Amino acid sequence: MCYKGYMGHTCDEDMWELCPNQCRGRGQCIRGFCHCRAPYWGADCGRERAWQLAPGASLVPNRLVLRIYVYELPSYVAFPVPQDDNVFDIDEHFYQTHRKFLEMLLMDTAVRTENPLEANLFLVPANAYSYSSNTNSPANQIEAALNYVIANFPYFNASRGTDHFLWTTGDRGACYLPRNMSRVIFVTLFGLHANLRDNATTFLNPIPEYHPNWGCLHPKKDVVAAPWYDNMVGVNEAPRTYEKVVAAQGEAPERDLLFFFAGSVRMHDMSYSNGVRQDLFNHLKAVFASDGNYSDILFVEGYTADYGELHKRSRFCLAPHGSGFGVRLTLAMAHACIPVIIQDQVYQPYESDGILPYNQFALRLSKSDIPDIIPILRAVPVTKQKHMRLAMAKYYHAFLWEASLGGRAYNYTIKALNQRLHGLWGHLWGDPHLNRRQLRVAWDEAT
Numbered sequence: 306m307c308y309k310g311y312m313g314h315t316c317d318e319d320m321w322e323l324c325p326n327q328c329r330g331r332g333q334c335i336r337g338f339c340h341c342r343a344p345y346w347g348a349d350c351g352r353e354r355a356w357q358l359a360p361g362a363s364l365v366p367n368r369l370v371l372r373i374y375v376y377e378l379p380s381y382v383a384f385p386v387p388q389d390d391n392v393f394d395i396d397e398h399f400y401q402t403h404r405k406f407l408e409m410l411l412m413d414t415a416v417r418t419e420n421p422l423e424a425n426l427f428l429v430p431a432n433a434y435s436y437s438s439n440t441n442s443p444a445n446q447i448e449a450a451l452n453y454v455i456a457n458f459p460y461f462n463a464s465r466g467t468d469h470f471l472w473t474t475g476d477r478g479a480c481y482l483p484r485n486m487s488r489v490i491f492v493t494l495f496g497l498h499a500n501l502r503d504n505a506t507t508f509l510n511p512i513p514e515y516h517p518n519w520g521c522l523h524p525k526k527d528v529v530a531a532p533w534y535d536n537m538v539g540v541n542e543a544p545r546t547y548e549k550v551v552a553a554q555g556e557a558p559e560r561d562l563l564f565f566f567a568g569s570v571r572m573h574d575m576s577y578s579n580g581v582r583q584d585l586f587n588h589l590k591a592v593f594a595s596d597g598n599y600s601d602i603l604f605v606e607g608y609t610a611d612y613g614e615l616h617k618r619s620r621f622c623l624a625p626h627g628s629g630f631g632v633r634l635t636l637a638m639a640h641a642c643i644p645v646i647i648q649d650q651v652y653q654p655y656e657s658d659g660i661l662p663y664n665q666f667a668l669r670l671s672k673s674d675i676p677d678i679i680p681i682l683r684a685v686p687v688t689k690q691k692h693m694r695l696a697m698a699k700y701y702h703a704f705l706w707e708a709s710l711g712g713r714a715y716n717y718t719i720k721a722l723n724q725r726l727h728g729l730w731g732h733l734w735g736d737p738h739l740n741r742r743q744l745r746v747a748w749d750e751a752t
Contacts, residue, residue: 311336323385325349325408337385347377347419348430349411356420367425368730371723373410373417374424374460382453383432383446399532399632400434402494403472405706406530409715416719425726426490427460427469434474440628442481443473451486467729470528470722476629480513480521487516487523490725492718495630496529496652497521507650508579520650524657525734528721531654531714534635535707539613543639544711546617547698550641555691557620557641564682565619565642567605567612568633578625581647584675585623592679602679616640620690621668621682626651634667638701643693645682647672654704654714658721661703666696 307316321327323337331350332341341350358364385404398405407430410417418424431450433443450471455461461469470490473479478493499507499520507513513520522529534540550557570586571577589604603615616622622642624634634653637644644667646653655661663669674681705712728734 325411338380351411352419356422358422367423371416371726372424373426373428374421375428376454378430378450383430383450385432385435398536399534400474402474402533405533406715406718421460425468426722429454429469429471431471437475439476443475444482447471447486478521483515490526492528492530494530494532495521497650498524498652499650508576510576522652524652525728529652529654530718531704532632532635533706534632535705535710539616540639543701546641547701550694550698555694560618560620562603562619563601564621565603565615566623567609570606577628579649581625581672588675616642621645635704638697638704641694641697643668645670655717655721658724660717660720661700666693666700
């Protein structure tokens with residue numbers, strides 16, 4: 306086992322994948338951090354100057370365009386390597402979505418600013434997943450990162466944190482973050498929005514009790530982003546798949562399966578997928594044992610070697626969640642298989658923003674619809690299916706991150722954050738911003 310930040314048989318290899326943009330060729334990656342050559346500095350050696358307010362100058366808030374300032378956090382506050390010194394999770398791209406976003410933001414000069422005085426949103430790169438893993442609460446690490454920001458910069462106190470955002474890429478996102486963090490914007494992969502005052506429980510254990518009015522996601526304040534899953538089976542073929550879809554005008558005679566799912570079921574853990582996989586497994590087991598021809602329905606418990614090909618043969622693919630967020634929606638979109646989303650009370654990526662028109666390219670069912678799922682799917686007209694596949698060709702980019710695949714998940718995330726910014730300006734939730742005089746006072750006190 307190597308010290309944090311090193312890898313290889315003799316622990317002498319630097320973990321370049323942890324250094325954003327590989328330090329732009331301007332420094333050395335040492336233990337996951339860029340050590341930059343002068344005059345460069347910053348997370349990816351992309352900065353050359355610092356800014357401060359001129360004596361006697363007044364602050365004029367930027368109300369024109371989204372500009373994001375990225376805090377520089379030291380290694381003792383936010384180390385990027387998983388807490389157990391195991392680099393396995395680094396290869397699980399969806400848990401590293403925050404890292405992909407950061408790399409792209411640092412290179413986006415139209416949105417990222419090095420001058421915090423012109424910023425209207427602030428990113429705190431807390432690396433929370435490294436300290437919590439997939440199902441544990443990231444609260445301690447987020448609190449440590451925020452405390453550092455509060456102690457060393459004036460901007461959090463000036464807005465009480467309402468214009469600051471963090472990523473929570475664990476399975477359950479922001480479900481277990483205490484109320485004192487609720488002003489911050491969370492970019493998450495899991496969009497459970499449950500009113501615990503009406504229903505005292507959810508499928509989650511433990512219950513996300515800190516925010517009884519909305520559970521894990523405030524749909525106006527927080528953002529549900531697409532997971533970075535571009536390395537999975539068949540995803541790199543998505544552009545070619547959709548070229549064929551468009552050329553065929555949505556026709557898909559080669560898709561001989563009506564419905565497909567393969568994956569874990571966990572019959573003794575009903576919190577997994579809110580019982581959707583288990584109920585569907587039991588329902589289809591009974592259906593297959595009855596009279597009738599169901600050869601176009603395929604439900605595989607566990608692994609199948611033909612996973613990608615079966616997606617391509619299917620007209621509809623199940624998109625449940627797991628212990629928290631799920632990745633089946635991304636897989637269905639990448640394979641042009643119309644997603645059947647059965648996730649009660651869970652917002653999907655960019656859904657609460659109204660940015661993606663899910664009704665055009667996905668079928669939303671409730672868990673209570675499972676007994677009727679086969680007749681429901683058979684009742685979808687072929688013409689409707691064609692239109693849905695053509696809509697998928699228009700929007701599948703929103704679920705991919707890599708530019709080489711035409712991915713636009715970064716752009717959609719920025720668009721969602723821009724919506725949050727306008728919500729802040731309009732006081733659509735939470736406490737209103739403090740005024741310019743209070744920011745001036747906060748700046749003076751900090752300096």
